[in-house]
Structure formats: C-alpha cells, structure tokens
Amino acid sequence: xTSKSNKEITFILALFITVVLIMPFVSxxxxxxxxxxxxxNTQIQVFNLGPDIQSVYLYVNYLKQGSSSYTYPNAxxxxxxxxxxxxxxxxxxxxxAAPIYFLSIDSVLKATHKYSLFITGLYANNSVTxxxxxxxATATPAxxxxxxxxxxxxxxxxxxxxxxxxxxxxxxxxxxxxKAVTHYIQLPAGNYxxxxxxxxxxxxxxxxxxxxSITIQDSRLYTIYTYGIIGRATTDTSAFGAAxxxxx
Numbered sequence: 001x002t003s004k005s006n007k008e009i010t011f012i013l014a015l016f017i018t019v020v021l022i023m024p025f026v027s028x029x030x031x032x033x034x035x036x037x038x039x040x041n042t043q044i045q046v047f048n049l050g051p052d053i054q055s056v057y058l059y060v061n062y063l064k065q066g067s068s069s070y071t072y073p074n075a076x077x078x079x080x081x082x083x084x085x086x087x088x089x090x091x092x093x094x095x096x097a098a099p100i101y102f103l104s105i106d107s108v109l110k111a112t113h114k115y116s117l118f119i120t121g122l123y124a125n126n127s128v129t130x131x132x133x134x135x136x137a138t139a140t141p142a143x144x145x146x147x148x149x150x151x152x153x154x155x156x157x158x159x160x161x162x163x164x165x166x167x168x169x170x171x172x173x174x175x176x177x178x179k180a181v182t183h184y185i186q187l188p189a190g191n192y193x194x195x196x197x198x199x200x201x202x203x204x205x206x207x208x209x210x211x212x213s214i215t216i217q218d219s220r221l222y223t224i225y226t227y228g229i230i231g232r233a234t235t236d237t238s239a240f241g242a243a244x245x246x247x248x
Contacts, residue, residue, distance in 0.1 A: 041080075041111055041112040042080065042081045042084060042109055042110070042111055042112065042113055042114075042115070043078040043079060043080055043081070043113075043114045043115070044058075044065070044078065044079065044081055044109075044114070044115045044116070044117060045075055045076050045077055045078045045079070045115075045116050045117070045245070046058050046066070046070045046075070046076040046116075046117050046119070047070075047073075047074075047075050047076070047116065047117065047118045047119060047153070047225065047227075048070040048071055048072045048073065048074065048119050049072065049073050049118055049119055049120045049153045049154075049225075049227035049228075050072060050102070050119050050120055050121055050122065050123065050128055051072060051073075051122065051155075051227075051228060051229060051237070051238035052122055052123050052124055052238070053072070053092070053102055053119070053123045053128060054071070054072070054092065054093070054094065055069040055070065055071045055092070055093035055094070056069060056070050056090050056091060056092060056093055056102060056119065057069055057070070057090075057091050057092075057093050058070065058088070058089070058090060058117070059088070059089040059090075059091060060081055060082075060083050060084070060085070060086075060087075060088050060089075060109075061083040061084075061085035061086065061087070062087075062089070063082065063083055065079070065081055065082065066079050067079075069093035070093075070119075072227075072237075073227045073228065073241060073243075075243070075245055078114060081109070084108070084109045084110075084111060086105075086106050086107070086108060087104045087105060087106055088103075088104070088105040088106075088107065088109075088117070088132075089101060089103065089104050089105070090102045090103040090117075090119055090128075090130070102119070102123070102128045103119065103128060103129070103130050105130060105132065107132055110134075113134055113135075113136055113137075114134070114135040114136045114247065114248070115132060115133065115134055115135060116131075116132070116133045116135055116151075116223065116245075116247070117130060117131075117132050118130060118131040118132075118133070118151055118153045118225065120153040120154075120155070120179070120227070121155070121157075122155070127157065129179065131151060131153060131179050131181060133151065133181055133223075135221065135223070135247040135248070136221070136247070136248060138183075138184045138221065140219060141186055141218075141219050141220070141221075142186065143218070143219075144188060144189055144218055145186045145187060145188055145189060145218065145219075146186070146187055146189055146216040146217055146218060146219065146220040146221070146222065147184035147185065147186050147187070147220075147221050147222070148184065148185060148187060148216065148221075148222040148223070148224060148244075149181065149182045149183060149184045149185070149222075149223055149224070150163055150172075150173055150176055150181075150182045150223070150224045150225070151180075151181050151182075151223055151224070151225040151226070152176045152177060152178055152179065152180050152225075152226055153178075153179070153225055153226055153227050154178070154226035154227055154228055154229070154230055154240055154241075154242075155178070155228070155229045155230065156178075156229065156230065157178045158178065159177075159178055159198065159230055160175045160176060160177050160178075160198065160199040160200070161175075161176050161196055161197070161198060161199060161206075161226065162174050162175065162176070162196065162197050162198070162199050162202050163176075163194055163195070163196055163224065164194070164195045164197075165187070165192060165193075165194060166192055166193055167193070167195075169202065172185065173185075174199065175199045184221065187216050188216075189216055189217055189218045190215070190216060191213060191214070191215050191216075192213075192214050192215075192216055193212050193213060193214075194209075194211040194212065194214060194224060194242075194244075195209075195211075195212070196209055196211070196226065196242055198230065206230065206240055206242075207234050207240075208228075208234045208239055208240055208241050208242075209240075209241060209242035209243075210241070210242060210243050210244070211224050211242050211243065211244050214244055220246060220247075220248060221246070221247040221248040222244055222245065222246055222247060223244065223245050223247055224242060224243070224244050225242065225243060225244075225245070226240065226241065226242045227240075227241055227242075227243075228240040228241050
C-alpha cells in the first residue's frame, strides 16, 4: 500500500516538474510568433499638410494607429506602431456613411526605425499624395555637429524652393522640387537663420515661416518642411508656411 502511494506521489511530482520546465518554452514560442508581425520598436510621425482634407486617421494593416486624429498643418510627434504589415492608409476622420480613403501605400516599414509620413496635395482636385521618409537613415553627426534636411510639401506642384543658411545659398538646398527630400547636411552646432525663396526669385524671401533663429544641437537630426500654397495671403488658412522638427 505504501509502495503504491509512493509511486503515485513520485508520478505527480514528475508531472509537475515537467510542466514547470516546458512552460517557459511554450511562452517564448508564443511571444516569438507575435513579435514577427508587431513592430513595437518602429516609430512614425504624421504631418497633415493637405490644406483641404481636414482631420485624418492613420491605419496600418487596417488597424488604426495612434490615439487621435491628425489636423492641418500640425506634426503628430513620434508614436509607436503596433504592426508593420501593409497597407498604410490615410482615412478621413469625418463621420460619414462610408469611409473616405485619401491614400493607400504599400511601402514596407522596417523594425526599429523611425519614419515620417507627410500628407500633401488637394482633395478638391484629387491630388492628395504622400512623402514617406526614413528619418534615421544617416550616420550620426560628427562630434560638435548636427544634421538637417529639407522636405518640400508645399503647393503648387510645379514650385521649386531655395533655402539660405545664415545668408549662404548652397547645395542641396537649391531648386528643391515639390515632394523632394534632400539628404541631410552636416552643420556645426549653433544658431542658424534659414530663409526660403522660390528658385525663380531667389532674393525674395517667402513670408510666414518659423525657421529663423533655429538652434542646431550636437548629434541631433532635424527636418525643415514646407506646407500650404505659395502666393496665398498670410492670413489665409492655407497660406505657405515652414517649420522644423527634431528627428533624433
């Protein structure tokens, strides 16, 4: 009788130990499967620069990303994505009988990177489009330096812009076309005055910009971007403007 009880106890203990030993492996396998489709280390920021599309939502793999809608002409700041699968969609935040899709993008995002999605164009003439950039695709600046680039998202679509840096006009900030993204240029850390003009009239600086007296910090990455419609009155809600954001 005692022998039988001992065998039962031994069997139960062995079963318990087996379960304890295999549980971590089962758990890790489950996590690994989820990690293959979830990009928890991938960040994106959304720039709604379409003057007439009003508020929008971002969807990735048909799942809404972020906690709020994105309004003109504001930058959302970086937030984490919960999936990297396509498509990337921009939908109207307006409550309608059927969803309004402005964009559907099939670009594949990479894990552990940072991106910016610039939405521009006009809904009125069916020209809404996007500029998707990878924001960390450059080497870390040398010690004592920062880097800056330029994204031209302003209208009309045939515009070309120049940027002077502390009064100096130099490549790659010459003749930057609509939807173009320059490479990062390296500048010594310090204070800078960036002024924008149309390439056709390089000495006539455009109004309504917020890129004067910008501090470039050591090892940081920045983007200057433009939005709105060149030539509109400065009091117009769709007037031309420019701003700068920090990418790293």
